[in-house]
Amino acid sequence: xxxxxxxxxxxxxxxxxxxxxxxxxxxxxxxxxxxxxxxxxxxxxxxxxxxxxxxxxxxxxxxxxxxxxxxxxxxxxxxxxxxxxxxxxxxxxxxxxxxxxxxxxxxxxxxxxxxxxxxxxxxxxxxxxxxxxxxxxxxxxxxxxxxxxxxxxxxxxxxxxxxxxxxxxxxxxxxxxxxxxxxxxxxxxxxxxxxxxxxxxxxxx
Ligand SMILES: Nc1ncnc2c1ncn2[C@@H]1O[C@H](COP(=O)(O)OP(=O)(O)OP(=O)(O)O)[C@@H](O)[C@H]1O
Numbered sequence: 001x002x003x004x005x006x007x008x009x010x011x012x013x014x015x016x017x018x019x020x021x022x023x024x025x026x027x028x029x030x031x032x033x034x035x036x037x038x039x040x041x042x043x044x045x046x047x048x049x050x051x052x053x054x055x056x057x058x059x060x061x062x063x064x065x066x067x068x069x070x071x072x073x074x075x076x077x078x079x080x081x082x083x084x085x086x087x088x089x090x091x092x093x094x095x096x097x098x099x100x101x102x103x104x105x106x107x108x109x110x111x112x113x114x115x116x117x118x119x120x121x122x123x124x125x126x127x128x129x130x131x132x133x134x135x136x137x138x139x140x141x142x143x144x145x146x147x148x149x150x151x152x153x154x155x156x157x158x159x160x161x162x163x164x165x166x167x168x169x170x171x172x173x174x175x176x177x178x179x180x181x182x183x184x185x186x187x188x189x190x191x192x193x194x195x196x197x198x199x200x201x202x203x204x205x
Contacts, residue, residue: 002030003065005151005182006051010059012204013046020046021057022204030150033173033183035193038201044186045082047201048155051184052080064150076104079144082155084136087128093139094124097146104147108179111146117172118142119165133160141169145176152176154185158192166191 006028013021020043028034036044049055053068061067064077088096097111107114115121118138123131128139137160144152152173158166170192173183187193 004028005030005032005064006184007062008047008051008060011047011050011061012058013043013050013055015046019204021050021201024059024201026199028182028184030182031177031180033177033196034185034199035196036184036186036199036201037188037193039203042201042203044201045155048080048082048153048184048186052078052153077149078151078153079147079149080153080155081140081144081157082153085140085143091127092125093120093128093131096128096139096143100143100147106148107146108148108176109146114142114146117168119168134162134165137161138165141172145172150181152181152183152185154183154187156186156188158187158189163191170195 004027006026008024008026011021011024024047036047038044046055050057050061051063051068053070053074068074091099094111094115097114101107101111115124118141120135120138120142123135128136141157157169161169166189174195177183185192
């Protein structure tokens with residue numbers, strides 16, 4: 001059996017003096033799509049940040065065979081979509097996608113295919129800051145899915161997306177996993193969770 005992509009054991013986090021995560025275990029195999037579910041404030045984003053090396057935790061966290069670290073070497077293999085990124089002034093939607101290909105040396109798609117898949121053709125020459133919330137979210141997702149990666153970490157990828165595009169996104173994530181990628185997403189969206197293995201977080205006692 002292939003090595004897990006993620007192994008988290010007995011993970012604990014305290015924020016502001018209060019326990020947020022306690023005794024959390026998670027193992028994710030290559031090619032899996034995992035949906036982290038739970039009520040508001042239960043610690044889903046905090047867990048994702050632990051997996052991204054953005055939050056210190058007690059216990060053990062291993063991602064791609066080593067402790068996650070917020071360093072270029074880690075981010076070459078891991079793509080994350082969470083809070084809206086800073087957009088490059090003066091670069092269009094198309095140029096943001098081309099930038100991803102240029103920086104990473106290759107990509108899973110040409111910029112033109114990504115524009116089509118993420119329904120951004122009509123706004124390709126506009127500045128991202130001039131787009132709607134859902135269009136900007138599509139661009140964030142397109143930039144993450146276009147570049148090569150082994151693990152995709154998504155925090156509420158459904159934010160701002162209409163129902164039809166959520167359906168499309170479910171298919172795009174299934175395609176990423178079929179290509180050998182692994183997805184861990186925090187979501188409140190039943191459609192995105194439908195095809196995923198559910199991991200339910202509960203309030204840390
Ligand atoms: N910087 C911080 N300082 C103190 N407490 C924090 C901090 N960040 C988050 N928290 C608290 O940690 C808990 C978990 O937050 P988190 O964002 O991980 O929850 P979540 O499950 O992702 O919630 P939601 O579904 O609302 O996005 C919350 O009670 C939140 O108030």
